[in-house]
Every structure is written in structure tokens, then in C-alpha cells.
Amino acid sequence: MANIDGLIQKLHDVNAVKFGEYKLKTGLMSPIYIDLRVLISHPALMNEVSSLMFQRAQEEKLKFDSVCGVPYTALPLATIICSTNKLPMLIKRKEAKDYGTKKMVEGSFCEGDKCLIIEDTVTSGSSILETAEVLQKEGLKVTDAIVLMDRMQGGMEMLKSQGIRLLPIISMFKLLDVLRAAGRIDEATHQRVHKYIQDNDTYKPKMNSHETSAAKKLRVEPETKLTYAERAALPDTHPLARRLLEIMEDKRTNLCFSADVKSSEELLQLAESLGPKICILKTHCDILDDFTEEFSQKLKDVAEKHNFLVFEDRKFADIGNTVKHQYEGGLFRISSWSNIVNAHAVPGPGVLKGLSAVAKPLGHGCLLIAQMSSQGSLATGDYTKAVVKMAEEHRDLVIGFICGSKITEKPEFIHLTPGVQIQAGGDLLGQQYTTPEEMIKKGSDVIIVGRGILEASDKLEAAELYKKAGWEAYERKVGRTDE
Numbered sequence: 127m128a129n130i131d132g133l134i135q136k137l138h139d140v141n142a143v144k145f146g147e148y149k150l151k152t153g154l155m156s157p158i159y160i161d162l163r164v165l166i167s168h169p170a171l172m173n174e175v176s177s178l179m180f181q182r183a184q185e186e187k188l189k190f191d192s193v194c195g196v197p198y199t200a201l202p203l204a205t206i207i208c209s210t211n212k213l214p215m216l217i218k219r220k221e222a223k224d225y226g227t228k229k230m231v232e233g234s235f236c237e238g239d240k241c242l243i244i245e246d247t248v249t250s251g252s253s254i255l256e257t258a259e260v261l262q263k264e265g266l267k268v269t270d271a272i273v274l275m276d277r278m279q280g281g282m283e284m285l286k287s288q289g290i291r292l293l294p295i296i297s298m299f300k301l302l303d304v305l306r307a308a309g310r311i312d313e314a315t316h317q318r319v320h321k322y323i324q325d326n327d328t329y330k331p332k333m334n335s336h337e338t339s340a341a342k343k344l345r346v347e348p349e350t351k352l353t354y355a356e357r358a359a360l361p362d363t364h365p366l367a368r369r370l371l372e373i374m375e376d377k378r379t380n381l382c383f384s385a386d387v388k389s390s391e392e393l394l395q396l397a398e399s400l401g402p403k404i405c406i407l408k409t410h411c412d413i414l415d416d417f418t419e420e421f422s423q424k425l426k427d428v429a430e431k432h433n434f435l436v437f438e439d440r441k442f443a444d445i446g447n448t449v450k451h452q453y454e455g456g457l458f459r460i461s462s463w464s465n466i467v468n469a470h471a472v473p474g475p476g477v478l479k480g481l482s483a484v485a486k487p488l489g490h491g492c493l494l495i496a497q498m499s500s501q502g503s504l505a506t507g508d509y510t511k512a513v514v515k516m517a518e519e520h521r522d523l524v525i526g527f528i529c530g531s532k533i534t535e536k537p538e539f540i541h542l543t544p545g546v547q548i549q550a551g552g553d554l555l556g557q558q559y560t561t562p563e564e565m566i567k568k569g570s571d572v573i574i575v576g577r578g579i580l581e582a583s584d585k586l587e588a589a590e591l592y593k594k595a596g597w598e599a600y601e602r603k604v605g606r607t608d609e
């Protein structure tokens with residue numbers, strides 16, 4: 127998709143993004159307000175937004191017969207999309223007229239037609255649902271809605287429960303990260319709004335006395351063939367895991383590149399060239415000969431530019447207080463630039479408490495090491511089961527696992543697998559390699575590739591090869607190959 131970072135800054139420039147104290151339609155008080163009504167006074171920007179929304183529909187290969195903008199802010203967006211691309215448009219009235227045809231839906235359509243909904247901002251999803259219900263009463267089908275800004279406060283989950291897939295252009299966390307990186311907001315504002323979003327989820331799945339235990343289990347542990355986008359929409363998915371899953375769907379990649387090099391300049395060059403191909407860049411900062419704070423900021427900038435997360439493979443394994451200082455301080459100040467870190471479960475839950483004290487205000491996450499790809503690893507059996515249990519008890523921090531196979535059916539946890547190469551086998555130091563296809567079949571979500579790319583004569587070509595292999599294996603697994 128086009129330069130989302132640039133769009134976010136343009137929205138901020140025209141005061142479409144405001145910070146302060148605002149009351150929302152839901153009744154919640156919010157430290158941030160998205161006011162996209164101002165777009166009507168900025169035609170170039172409104173055209174850019176409309177173009178991106180139509181582009182998202184094309185990327186998702188959506189099939190629809192007409193377009194309807196939620197009144198009133200989304201009406202001009204829907205109008206531009208329809209007039210530019212010669213698509214039929216419908217208008218859902220706020221209220222029926224008491225004269226004439228007294229219609230609630232204006233425009234020409236047939237019963238059974240599919241209508242795509244366009245919206246500017248989503249908090250609870252109620253406005254989209256209200257529009258969908260009116261359209262459905264007229265015999266129209268509604269399965270998808272495209273929104274410019276998802277506030278990430280339960281709207282996607284609520285709409286999913288009603289059979290409507292929400293496809294956002296910008297997520298709230300992405301907006302905050304871009305404005306912080308551009309110096310538009312300070313760290314205190316970034317953290318305050320981030321915490322508010324995490325603490326104010328509007329969607330609470332309802333239980334009733336007639337639900338069977340099987341139905342309850344089905345909701346907690348949906349079928350294993352959910353897409354990344356569907357898993358991102360689940361209510362128990364950690365916000366950072368949601369962001370990662372959305373990146374994977376948006377970029378059509380489940381490739382994590384392990385950049386095990388000794389030069390910061392070389393690492394930045396690799397990040398720049400391979401960034402469009404990956405969803406995560408994995409680092410080992412302590413093997414760099416020339417690590418500096420300037421380097422870490424440049425790495426963050428490249429990650430923002432190419433929309434990938436940074437994962438420092440630190441493998442924390444000490445008592446909580448020590449881990450806390452290792453994470454936020456010292457030479458590397460890992461928490462200031464890495465979205466994800468990992469930890470061993472050996473020290474017990476204290477290691478997670480130490481990390482959480484720093485990570486939670488920043489919206490960062492942790493992977494627990496449940497299995498390893500090295501020959502003779504002791505991380506097996508009961509140990510792996512204990513790791514899963516620890517993760518379930520610390521969902522506010524743990525987003526998934528480093529593992530060699532699927533170790534839990536809970537789809538909110540992401541499985542990352544190292545030791546991946548196109549050619550299976552091993553090396554002289556005990557590293558075992560498995561192909562991308564085999565890893566995805568075993569339940570991996572993200573394949574971690576290092577030497578398979580680093581040792582290639584054409585690294586960009588190799589990254590594309592692994593990206594394609596991993597994504598095609600995923601699409602076969604979820605049954606999307608015929609789309």
C-alpha cells in the first residue's frame with residue numbers, strides 16, 4: 127500500500143488528529159480524537175484517502191455490486207470512490223422521509239446484491255452495524271467494510287461477531303508510532319494514548335445460559351484454519367500480535383529475517399533492501415561491533431518506512447529486577463527500539479514481571495522460548511507445556527512462542543519457528559533446518575530465516591523466494607489458493 131506514514135502526517139497537519147480530552151459517541155472520554163470531517167476542505171487529501179480505500183478493496187479481491195458510505199463523514203469518500211471507478215453507489219438515510227417514497231436506502235439495487243460499506247473511523251463499530259442492518263432489511267448482503275481509521279477498541283471484533291469483516295487502512299497504534307517517530311507527539315502522550323486504547327475495549331462477548339460448554343470452547347479456541355486477519359480480529363489477541371498479523375496480511379509475508387551480522391551499517395542496508403519482503407527483522411544487538419543509539423533510531427525509522435516489527439533475540443533468563451534493567455537500560459536500551467523480545471521460562475514468572483514493567487506502557491510484547499531448533503535441546507515435553515501455561519497466565523505481555531511446531535490451539539498466540547531453509551538438513555554446530563512448507567504444515571505462523579538469505583549471492587532474490595514459499599504454504603493451509 128502507498129506511503130501510510132506520509133498520509134498520517136498529512137492528517138495531523140490538517141488537524142484531523144487531535145490530542146486532549148474528548149467525549150466519543152460511545153460515551154467514553156478519550157485523549158485522542160479523529161476528526162475526518164475536515165477532509166472535505168482538503169480535496170487532494172480526500173482524493174488520496176479515497177484512492178487508498180479502493181486500493182484496499184482491490185488488494186483484498188472483494189466482490190461487491192455497490193458502495194455505501196456511513197452518513198455523513200464517509201459519504202464524500204464513497205462518492206469519490208464510485209465516481210472515479212464508475213461504481214454504483216447507495217445512500218443510507220439517517221431517517222426516512224415522511225413524503226415521497228419514504229425510502230431509507232436511496233439508489234438502484236436488486237435483492238441479493240452485495241454492498242461494500244465505507245466508514246471514516248471505527249471505535250465500537252456501531253455505526254457500521256446500524257448501516258448494515260438497514261441495508262440488510264432492504265435485501266442487500268453486507269460482508270465487508272473498509273475504514274480509514276480503526277481505533278482498535280473492539281469495533282473489529284464486534285463486527286466480526288456479526289459476520290462483517292473490517293478492513294482498516296490505518297490502526298491507532300500505527301498512527302501513534304508514526305507521530306512519535308516524526309516528533310509530532312512526545313513519549314508521554316504516546317504512552318498515555320496507547321494505555322487508554324488498551325484499557326478501553328468496547329467489545330465484551332455476551333454469554334447466555336443456553337450456551338453449551340462446547341460452544342464456549344469453540345469461541346475461545348476457533349478452528350485452526352483461521353486466516354491471519356481473522357486471528358487479528360479475535361478479542362483475546364494482544365494489540366502487538368494484532369498489529370503483526372495485520373502487517374502479514376497487508377504485505378502478504380510471514381517471513382522473519384534474522385540479520386546476524388557484525389556491522390550496524392550492513393544491518394541497516396539489509397533492513398532497507400529486504401524490508402518490503404518481511405514482517406519482522408530479528409537482531410542480536412550484542413554481536414554488533416559498533417552499536418550506537420543513532421543506529422537504533424535509524425533502524426526504527428527503516429522499520430516504520432517498510433512496515434515491519436523489530437525483534438531483539440535477547441533470550442532474557444534472569445530474575446525480574448535484573449531483566450528489567452537489562453531491557454530498559456545499559457548500552458543497548460533495547461526497549462527503546464525493539465517491538466518484541468524473547469525470554470526463557472526457566473527463571474519462572476518473575477522474568478515476565480520484570481519485562482512487563484517496561485514493555486506494557488510501550489505496547490511491546492514478548493515471545494516465550496518453548497522449543498529450540500538446536501540438536502539435543504532440553505526444551506521439550508513437560509517443559510514446553512509449562513511454557514504454554516505461563517504464556518496463558520501472562521497474556522498482557524506474551525504474544526506467542528519460539529518453537530518448532532504448533533504447541534497450542536489458542537489462535538491469539540503466534541508461533542515463530544527458526545531453523546528454516548529451502549534445503550532441509552543441518553550444520554556442524556547442531557543447527558537443524560526444515561523447509562518453509564514443512565514448518566507451516568507443522569503449525570508455524572512466521573518462518574525465521576537467517577543464513578538461507580545471508581549466504582545467498584543475491585540476498586533480495588533469496589528473500590523473495592522465502593517470502594513466496596512461506597506465503598504460498600500458508601494460503602494452501604487456510605484454503606485460499608483458489609481465490
